[in-house]
Amino acid sequence: MNRWPLWAVLASGERTWLESRAYDALCLEKGEEDEEGSPFEMSLGSGRYHALVGTNPVDVGAEIQIAKELSLECDEPVYSIDRANDPWLVMSWRNGVGEVKEVAPEALAKSLGCPLPDSEDTSDMAVSKPLRKAALVEGIRAREAHLVLGEEAGAPLAPGLYRLEDTPQGLLLTGGTGSLGFAHITLSERLPHATVYGVTASPSLDIFFVNVLRGGACIGQFAQPPYEVPPFPVVDDIKGERSPDRILAALGIPVEWFRSE
Numbered sequence: 734m735n736r737w738p739l740w741a742v743l744a745s746g747e748r749t750w751l752e753s754r755a756y757d758a759l760c761l762e763k764g765e766e767d768e769e770g771s772p773f774e775m776s777l778g779s780g781r782y783h784a785l786v787g788t789n790p791v792d793v794g795a796e797i798q799i800a801k802e803l804s805l806e807c808d809e810p811v812y813s814i815d816r817a818n819d820p821w822l823v824m825s826w827r828n829g830v831g832e833v834k835e836v837a838p839e840a841l842a843k844s845l846g847c848p849l850p851d852s853e854d855t856s857d858m859a860v861s862k863p864l865r866k867a868a869l870v871e872g873i874r875a876r877e878a879h880l881v882l883g884e885e886a887g888a889p890l891a892p893g894l895y896r897l898e899d900t901p902q903g904l905l906l907t908g909g910t911g912s913l914g915f916a917h918i919t920l921s922e923r924l925p926h927a928t929v930y931g932v933t934a935s936p937s938l939d940i941f942f943v944n945v946l947r948g949g950a951c952i953g954q955f956a957q958p959p960y961e962v963p964p965f966p967v968v969d970d971i972k973g974e975r976s977p978d979r980i981l982a983a984l985g986i987p988v989e990w991f992r993s994e
Contacts, residue, residue, distance in 0.1 A: 741814040797915070
């Protein structure tokens with residue numbers, strides 16, 4: 734693996750079984766992936782636990798699907814790790830229910846005998862260039878979004894879990910005490926009249942993606958750098974703008990959000 738691992742799932746079990754169940758969780762057949770290949774690679778541990786690791790930003794979120802499904806069949810906890818966002822998110826899963834853990838991803842993986850793959854030439858770059866997420870949601874207000882996200886979670890949202898701010902452009906949604914995760918996708922699925930612009934970017938904006946969502950589906954993606962084989966319909970601009978800084982300005986998303994520590 735020659736790219737920085739953006740997400741991982743740590744689980745106990747036999748390698749081929751874990752790999753097979755992970756494909757099932759993603760509704761994929763091994764050998765029938767798209768042109769970019771498998772969304773994850775197996776990294777064998779020294780004990781009961783092994784790691785499924787992904788490096789493609791477009792697949793961030795797969796760790797939640799895989800960990801949730803594996804936890805329904807594994808006797809030991811399954812852990813999902815999201816290193817694409819700031820703050821990083823580690824969750825422990827049992828019987829399909831996840832719980833946020835206050836532990837460093839590398840420390841957890843090492844303690845389970847399956848340290849995350851890394852290389853000297855990528856680790857320094859990744860530490861200095863974490864990807865962060867933000868979203869603009871047109872057509873709803875913060876109060877409505879707060880109620881929908883609470884209903885989806887099945888309990889009132891923890892104070893500060895997300896930051897929701899009504900702006901002239903729409904609802905600005907970012908992570909708070911937790912990462913943004915799937916919150917913007919949930920809003921798109923539950924409120925099909927809304928248009929969601931989900932932005933993922935590095936601090937320097939040299940990595941920059943905008944997924945335009947409606948009804949839970951990506952109807953267009955602006956990507957810099959562009960994919961050789963785009964996973965979604967390609968758009969050349971967002972609200973008439975073609976550069977990351979001007980796109981953020983058009984969406985009303987402060988560029989400082991991606992550059993803050």
